[in-house]
Amino acid sequence: MNQYLLSVYDVEGDGAGAPATPEEMQAFMGRVIALEEEMDRAGAFEFGGALHGPDAATVVRGGTGLDKVTTDGPFVEAKEHIGGFYIINADNLDEALAWAGKVVEAINHDIEVRPFRATGRLQDAPGR
């Protein structure tokens, strides 16, 4: 079994497709929860989360022997930034892309799929 990071990309100033009314929000949440349950039943759901906006980011730079510099983030000034992500289990890229397609459909956002290799204690994460 392999793991993939599905990064959900937000585009700054592009509210198109985002839930605008409480009813839409409710429908949106319904779709997301249903999808996460589906992933969970299939053994694909590993971990997921949402990020605060890029304005909340802080960058720490420096390396061995260098002074650390802390600056107001984000790391890269761009219109697109990661709004949330999933770590999923999948046999291969085609399977991961199939889940990605469902995520795109549920949340109406473009996503990036990248192979992921856990180095820490992912097994302790919630949702396990």
Place this chain on the structure above:
Amino acid sequence: MDDVERAFREAHGPAVATLIRLFGDITLAEDAVQDAFTAAVHRWPQDGVPDNPVGWIVTTARNRAIDAVRRSRRGRELTEQIAADRLRAETSAGPEDPEPMHDDQLRLIFTCCHPAIRVEHQVALTLRLIGGLTPAEVASAFLVSEDTMAKRLVRAKYKIKAAHIPYQVPDQSELPDRLRAVLSVLYLIYNAGADDVGRGHLRAEAVRLTRVLVSLMPDEPESLGLLALFILSDARMPARGDGAHVVLLKDQDRSLWDSALISEGQALVLACMRRQRLGPFQLQAAIQALHCAALRYEDTDWTAIVRFYDRLIAVMPTPVVALNRAVAVAETQGPETGLALLEGVAEELDGFHLLHAARGSLLERLGRPREAADAYHRAAALARTDTDISFLKRRCAELTGDVPAGPPC
């Protein structure tokens, strides 16, 4: 190309594909097949080319690959006893069939043309792994440096490995889209060879690979259609000039067309028609078959050709199809109608020399030489090959009465 070279090129796809199935690693498979070829170069001249060269290459490559895996394992054993034990267990299990399997090459074709790989990488991988071209040959085929091509191949193989792009034939639900991607790669390879005489061998390569695909998936009519399209285009190649001059379809000496290829292409088109699952490549092949059926340009059945263009544009509504359809309609309904249709795509195709060349030709027929000259002038400025540029400049010069190649054309 001598016998050994041809045997190598034909053995490369099946051998690499089989080795990938056995060992799950493209680079290991490529290296092992390369080693087997080196062994063959030494052995075959003395012992003779074996009856089954592909089988010989696969068996030799498999043994080389096992050696390579063992060598790297032995190194690791010192530090990773446990991992080595597990790997050894895997090797001794080895129930895999070393015989090339029908599906091996097909799996590899679909892996090389996976939509998660960018198109230029798909093309490079296909030529390298299935086609058996050396990295240097692939580089020269796409007019990039060997270094650039090597990096491209490494990146593509890295993506396949890291992202676990599956080594399998897609299931029925995905097959149409995935097959289309494979056919577009073959189409790109063919056109690279058709656009440039110096790279003409790419046409042969595309035809060979398409024949492999057709033999592996004989029930896919679009693959047959693509093969027919290539064959019918190849058939007329001898009449298209030596590369130094453009010879238009209507001016071609049709006795130079290859009648054997035309018969083969037309038979394929008819076989497609009977299946009644006409897709874009089959329709394009049908149009070419009609052109090839006319003994003289005046005998061309333009009504039937327009009918096929109507069906083609319904399934493939691209501006280039609209352009070609407009040119055909000009033959049935007159240049005025054709010109009006061209206006519909003029904006989208403004940077495409053939739009302006077609406009020039229709304006000329309508007795509007000044506008026609302007159109040819614009076409010449946009054309990419020297042959096209000099042809279009000459057309322009003829209309303005200037000395050929003189200003303003």
